[in-house]
Structures are given as C-alpha cells and as structure tokens.
Amino acid sequence: MLHQPDQLDLMFQALADPGRRLMVERLSKGPASVSQLAEPLDMSLSAVVQHLQVLEASGLVRTEKVGRVRTCTIEPKALGQAEKWITDRRTQWERRLDRLGEYLAGQSDKPTR
Amino acid sequence: MLHQPDQLDLMFQALADPGRRLMVERLSKGPASVSQLAEPLDMSLSAVVQHLQVLEASGLVRTEKVGRVRTCTIEPKALGQAEKWITDRRTQWERRLDRLGEYLAGQSDKPTR
DNA sequence: TCAATGGTTAAGCAATGACTTTACTATTGG
DNA sequence: CCAATAGTAAAGTCATTGCTTAACCATTGA
Numbered sequence: 001m002l003h004q005p006d007q008l009d010l011m012f013q014a015l016a017d018p019g020r021r022l023m024v025e026r027l028s029k030g031p032a033s034v035s036q037l038a039e040p041l042d043m044s045l046s047a048v049v050q051h052l053q054v055l056e057a058s059g060l061v062r063t064e065k066v067g068r069v070r071t072c073t074i075e076p077k078a079l080g081q082a083e084k085w086i087t088d089r090r091t092q093w094e095r096r097l098d099r100l101g102e103y104l105a106g107q108s109d110k111p112t113r
Numbered sequence: 114m115l116h117q118p119d120q121l122d123l124m125f126q127a128l129a130d131p132g133r134r135l136m137v138e139r140l141s142k143g144p145a146s147v148s149q150l151a152e153p154l155d156m157s158l159s160a161v162v163q164h165l166q167v168l169e170a171s172g173l174v175r176t177e178k179v180g181r182v183r184t185c186t187i188e189p190k191a192l193g194q195a196e197k198w199i200t201d202r203r204t205q206w207e208r209r210l211d212r213l214g215e216y217l218a219g220q221s222d223k224p225t226r
Numbered sequence: 227t228c229a230a231t232g233g234t235t236a237a238g239c240a241a242t243g244a245c246t247t248t249a250c251t252a253t254t255g256g
Numbered sequence: 257c258c259a260a261t262a263g264t265a266a267a268g269t270c271a272t273t274g275c276t277t278a279a280c281c282a283t284t285g286a
Contacts (some may be wrong), residue, residue, distance in 0.1 A: 003131070005131075005133045006131070006243065007272085008128075008134065009130070009131055009188075011127055012125050012128040012129035013125075013126075015121075015125040015198075016122055016125035016126035016129055016201075017122070017273095017274085018116070018118075018119070018121075018122055019240080019274095021121065021156055021198075024122075025202065026203060026207045027204075028201075028202040028205040028209075029205065029209065030209055033232080033233095034232070035231090035232065035233085043274090043275070043276090044199075044275080044276065044277080045232085045234095046229070046233090046234080046235090046275085046276075046277085047274070047275055047276075048191055049233070049276080050273095050274075053222065054273095065233085067232090067282090067283055067284080068231070068232045068281095068282060068283040068284075069231095069232065069235070069283090071235085074202070074206055075254070076135035076203050076206050076207065079199055079202060079203050079206075083196060083200060083203065085128075085134070086195055086196045086199070087196060088141075089137060089141040089187070090141070090189050090192050090193065090196065091140065093141045093187055093189050094139040094189070095142075096142065096143055102201065110249095111119060112230065115257085126243095130244085132244095143278080146263095147263065148261090148262065148263085156244090156245070157245080157246065157247085158263070158264095159246075159247085159264080159265090160261090162263070162264070162265095163243095163244075163245080164244085167243095169250055171233095171256075178263085180252090180253055180254075180259070180262090181253040181254075181260065181262045181263065182253090182261095182263085183262080183263070187258075188252085191256090219251070220235060227258085227286100228284105228285105228286095229284100229285095229286095230283105230284085230286100231282100231283080231284080231285095232281105232282090232283080232284100233280105233281085233282085233283100234279105234280075234281075234282100235278100235279085235280075235281095236271085236277105236279085236280100237274080237276100237277090237278090238275105238277090239260105239274100239275085239276080240273105240274095240275090240276105240281095241271090241272105241273080241274085241275100242271105242272080242273070242274095243271085244270090244274075245268105245269085245270090245271100245272100246263100246267100246268080246269080246270105247267090247268085247269105248264085248267090248268105249264105249266085249267105250263105250264075250265075250266100250268090251260100251261085251262105251263085251264075251265095252261100252263085252264095252286105253259090253260105253261080253262080253263100254259100254260085254261080255258105255259095255260085255261095256257105256258095256259095256260105256261100
C-alpha cells in the first residue's frame with residue numbers, strides 16, 4: 001500500500017533541504033530566474049532544476065517561462081498553510097497549560113489517559 | 114563532503130511525515146506514552162519508536178523514561194523556531210509587496226489632466 | 227546565421243528513509 | 257515468583273532522494 005503524500009507532507013519535505021530553503025529565502029526577496037537561484041548553490045544547474053520541481057510540486061513556488069527564461073515566485077498562501085499547522089499545535093499546547101492552572105502545574109508531566 | 118543537517122533541516126524533515134505529525138498533534142493535547150502514541154498508527158511499535166527518535170533528534174519532542182514507561186512531551190520552543198523561519202519569509206515577501214504598492218501609488222499620482 | 231545563453235531530459239548511482247521481523251531486557255501487578 | 261506489559265536493539269528489505277554526467281532543444285543578441 002503506497003502512501004500518497006498530501007500538501008503538508010510535500011511542503012515540509014520541501015523545506016527540509018537547506019538548498020531549497022535558500023532558494024525560498026532568495027525568492028522571498030523577489031522573483032528570480034533559475035540561473036539566479038542556482039548562482040549561490042554549489043551544484044549543477046540540473047540539480048537546481050530538480051529542487052525547483054520539488055518546490056513547485058509542494059505549491060510553495062510558482063514558475064512561468066517566458067522566452068528562454070523561467071521566472072520563479074513564492075506562493076505565500078502555501079507558506080501560510082505550513083505556518084498555520086505549526087501555530088495551531090503551539091496554541092493548542094499553550095491553551096492546555098492555561099487550563100491546567102497553578103494548582104495542577106506541579107503534576108502536569110504525568111501522561112493523560 | 115557530507116552535509117551535516119542543522120536543526121531546521123531536522124525539524125522540517127520530522128514534520129514531513131504524516132505519522133509523525135499525528136504524533137505531534139496528539140502530544141499538543143498533552144504528554145503521552147509510546148504505546149499511546151502508537152495506538153492510532155497502523156504500524157509496529159518498533160516503527161513508532163523509530164519515528165519518535167526522529168522527533169526527539171529534531172528537538173520537537175522531549176521524552177523521559179520512568180519505570181518501564183517513556184513519557185513524551187512536545188517542545189513548543191522548537192516548534193517556534195520552525196514557525197519563525199516561515200513567518201520571516203512571509204513577512205519579507207509582504208513587505209516587498211507593500212513597497213511595490215507604494216511605488217505604484219506614487220506613479221499614479223502623476224497628473225492625469 | 228550561428229554561437230552563446232538558459233533551461234530540459236534521461237540515465238545512473240550511492241545514501242537515506244520507512245518500515246518489517248525477531249529476539250531481547252526491564253518493570254510491575256497479582 | 258512469574259506472566260503480562262512496555263519498550264529496545266539489530267538486521268534486513270525495498271523505495272525514495274539528491275545528486276552526477278551527457279546529450280539535447282529553444283531563444284536571442286551580434
């Protein structure tokens with residue numbers, strides 16, 4: 001049984017690579033061509049294109065080719081989805097801490113069942 | 114030359130797996146034992162422990178063993194680091210859009226009559 | 227027209243990831 | 257004490273990832 005990855009899988013997977021994060025960092029400053037994205041990275045252009053495909057499949061980056069130049073842009077909405085998942089978990093945890101209050105704070109490490 | 118992964122690599126990598134995200138979701142509701150984490154997951158306990166090791170190595174989860182029970186807790190600070198990286202990128206992009214908007218607004222102040 | 231630029235495609239390879247099974251150890255309730 | 261519980265460790269398998277090189281195509285500036 002194969003697992004078909006959903007959007008969050010793809011986005012977090014995409015962000016797990018330092019090269020790809022660098023590309024996103026660059027794109028958050030404004031659109032760029034493939035060669036521009038490749039410039040600071042110590043790898044072949046081919047490898048960069050493959051990373052770009054991962055980013056595109058995840059929805060984090062959108063690209064459009066005009067002439068012989070492919071221009072890449074970040075998709076802040078997608079970034080927002082990943083952000084939301086994390087925020088939701090954190091706030092859930094913090095709400096729980098609030099509910100516990102001072103009285104129970106000392107025993108809050110016991111597993112809840 | 115091998116690439117030694119930093120904290121962000123490990124955290125996003127950890128969050129890229131749906132099973133591990135489920136574990137984090139469970140833990141954001143409160144601490145749990147390994148078996149409790151395993152319960153909703155369709156895999157061996159051994160596999161769950163391995164996922165747990167990934168989460169622990171990433172800093173997202175802290176565990177402590179008392180007697181024969183290992184109790185797991187999320188580490189909201191780590192979650193916050195991943196959150197921050199994303200937020201920073203998004204706000205950087207949005208600031209850029211704002212600047213662009215101001216520039217265009219300035220252009221449209223040109224006398225139209 | 228034609229060479230340089232910008233990117234694409236395919237094949238191949240070593241390393242990593244996500245499991246499994248099997249065997250094992252430590253704790254604990256009765 | 258002893259069986260059930262809770263987890264651990266090691267080894268093996270198979271798929272996926274992150275590159276590489278090489279050959280290739282389309283656009284463009286001179």
